[in-house]
C-alpha cells in the first residue's frame with residue numbers, strides 16, 4: 001500500500017544514509033511499503049523523471065528480512081504496477097558488492113556511471129564492505145505490460 005512518507009525515515013535511511021539527500025526526493029516520491037504479519041519489512045520510493053522513466057530513489061529491507069526475496073518482490077511489484085505509464089525503470093547505486101548483484105539478479109543492466117556522485121553529494125564518506133563509494137552506477141531495465 002502507499003505509505004505515509006516521513007514515518008518511514010528509519011527504513012529510508014537504510015537505503016540512503018543521509019536524511020538531507022532523502023528529503024531532496026521524498027516529497028515527489030510515491031512510497032510503497034511491504035509488511036509481513038503486521039511487521040514492516042521493506043519499502044521503496046519511486047519518482048517520475050519524465051520521458052517514460054520511473055526512478056527507484058530508495059529501496060530498503062530491514063536487515064533481519066534481507067535475502068528473503070522482499071527486495072525482488074518490491075521491484076517486481078513496481079515493474080508491473082507502473083508498466084502502463086512508464087517504459088524504463090532506473091536505479092542509481094554505489095559500486096558495491098551489496099547492491100550490484102541484487103540489481104543484476106532483478107534484470108537491470110548498468111548503462112552509465114556518474115563520476116564522484118557519492119564523494120561530491122554526501123557530507124561524509126560512505127563505506128560498504130570496507131570500500132569507499134565514489135561513483136554512482138546507473139542501472140536500467142525495460143518495463144513491459
Ligand SMILES: CC(C)(COP(=O)(O)OP(=O)(O)OC[C@H]1O[C@@H](n2cnc3c(N)ncnc32)[C@H](O)[C@@H]1OP(=O)(O)O)[C@@H](O)C(=O)NCCC(=O)NCCS
Pocket residue numbers: 014015016059060061062065066067068069070071072073092093094097098099101102103105106
Ligand atoms: C539491497 C536490498 C534492497 C536487496 O533486498 P533483499 O530483499 O535483501 O534481496 P532479495 O532477497 O530480494 O534478493 C534478490 C536476488 O538478489 C540477490 N542478492 C541480494 N543481495 C545480494 C548480495 N548482497 N550479494 C549477492 N546477491 C544478492 C539474492 O541472492 C537474490 O538472487 P536469487 O533470487 O538468485 O537468490 C537489501 O539487501 C537492502 O535493503 N540493503 C541495504 C540497503 C541498500 O543497500 N539499498 C539499496 C541502495 S541502492
